[in-house]
Amino acid sequence: MNAFSRIKSSQAYAEFESNIRLQWMLVAIIIILAASFAKYLADGLNAERNEVKQQINLLARLQNAATLPLDEVKLTETNQNLQIALKNIPTVSSSSTAEAKALTDIEKMVGSLIKRKRINLLGSEQLQIGQVPFWSVRVDIAGQLNTTDFIEFLSYFDQDAKSRRIASLQYSPKTSNSLNLVVDMLYQRDRNE
Structure with missing residues (x-):
């Protein structure tokens, strides 16, 4: 006698088979668990999707900045301002x-x-x-x-x-x-x- 036939011949299985409410409750529990698991997976995918979007936006901004030429005047002015600021710090x-x-x-x-x-x-x-x-x-x-x-x-x-x-x-x-x-x-x- 295998395990499945032992379960089928047990008292608990007989009660489960005769109780329609218990069967529907088990179906509802399985549906709730499946929905919770699906939501967990969807939330994880959404978080990863948002992170990838941020990385793509950052990459686009960096590529855009790389194509712009450096303004030598602004660079020199910024360096001079930095040197002045550093002189003011003891x-x-x-x-x-x-x-x-x-x-x-x-x-x-x-x-x-x-x-x-x-x-x-x-x-x-x-x-x-x-x-x-x-x-x-x-x-x-x-x-x-x-x-x-x-x-x-x-x-x-x-x-x-x-x-x-x-x-x-x-x-x-x-x-x-x-x-x-x-x-x-x-x-x-x-x-x-």
């Missing part, structure tokens, strides 16, 4: 020097404006932009700042300050004049090293 010899300089620079810039100040070094990270290595130093500043000094304080971090930016700022001028901010300072590695 140079240091090491990451520890960058961290010390960041703390000193912050103290010089805004130290006199903030009362009960706490300046903490959060860390530094080495960055490579093109062929130029940089250190980005993150500093946390907390204390109290008078509302009359707020504009002067922000002027140290405006668009003219190419080597420093505010990462986050919390200021409560109406209650306690409390100030808490995180500043990123950028330093270029000395090329003579």
Whole structure:
């Protein structure tokens, strides 16, 4: 007696054969599982299709850019702007020097404006932009700042300050004049090293 004839002669199979509702429920379960599997496959294909479309669009843009001639005037102007921007970023010899300089620079810039100040070094990270290595130093500043000094304080971090930016700022001028901010300072590695 093989396995199929054993199953056919079992009590469970006899109940299944006599119960029409159970048979329809099993058919519905199989249909739901088949639909779920088909949707899973379709979603995977759609994701791959979208990724391929993005790659094709990127390739078309790159091919279009490759056919356009380089404008020597714009290239020279961009290089000059880069050199000017690099001259505005202070140079240091090491990451520890960058961290010390960041703390000193912050103290010089805004130290006199903030009362009960706490300046903490959060860390530094080495960055490579093109062929130029940089250190980005993150500093946390907390204390109290008078509302009359707020504009002067922000002027140290405006668009003219190419080597420093505010990462986050919390200021409560109406209650306690409390100030808490995180500043990123950028330093270029000395090329003579």
